[in-house]
């Protein structure tokens with residue numbers, strides 16, 4: 001492959017494939033026992049959250065999983081929100097709970113995530129779910145991190161021994177992605193805002209995964225020719241003519257001339273994240289049956 005012979009990895013196509021796989025599993029599972037519903041909980045109205053919910057609802061419909069959108073009032077107390085979550089933990093007809101973020105300032109999101117039973121934690125955000133991935137139990141991993149790994153797998157690169165640089169070390173994206181990559185056998189370097197010379201690390205990587213939240217952070221001089229670039233970032237930028245656009249953390253137009261593979265934003269990690277959420281939901285169903293929760 002020549003240097004300019006880059007390839008966009010089409011997140012929509014990966015999403016469609018994964019959703020078709022999930023749909024087949026849902027149909028099989030439903031033959032013995034109807035699959036429960038996913039409950040999406042938004043606390044207070046937010047246009048940003050509404051977009052996520054709409055995409056998840058579409059993904060659920062494509063996968064054949066019932067999806068219940070709940071909007072709890074902004075003024076709900078922490079105690080009441082927790083009580084409602086615990087109530088859903090005990091219900092057979094609730095397959096999984098999705099806690100949409102951001103939440104109002106008075107709500108402690110970590111505490112609510114911890115209240116979701118690990119077998120209903122389809123987003124993989126409960127500390128117990130995060131802990132599982134340290135033990136290579138990755139079937140219900142945080143969705144965005146798992147989506148990044150799924151897209152990297154699309155390149156066909158041999159994961160064992162692959163030199164991957166993970167840029168960003170947040171609890172919900174960077175750290176879990178690094179653990180998932182290690183579970184695949186990759187050699188992972190984790191960079192963050194205190195890393196001294198980011199380019200020195202990224203330039204020697206076979207694959208760079210970026211989750212920072214800074215538009216154009218990654219330029220062509222930071223990527224090894226032929227490397228894979230997975231862009232998780234979501235940033236809103238305003239062009240000189242006032243047009244508002246969503247871009248990732250990578251200067252895609254220039255980096256694509258160097259990279260072997262690159263994910264677009266939008267249309268890369270985002271759609272795959274939704275599909276992974278549905279895959280996690282089917283895993284939750286299977287694990288709930290295995291735990292003796294659901295009698296067929």
Ligand code: NAD
Pocket residue numbers: 144167168169170171172173174191192193194195198211212213214217232233234235269270273
């Ligand atoms: P965060 O703010 O929690 O973490 C940012 C990370 O970037 C930190 O680890 C920080 O150390 C690192 N960082 C900051 N500046 C840096 C620099 N100059 N060089 C290197 N590292 C630097 O963010 P997050 O929640 O992990 O999200 C990261 C991005 O991913 C955001 O743009 C977010 O919108 C996006 N995101 C996308 C999806 C999706 O489905 N595509 C899901 C979640 C988050």
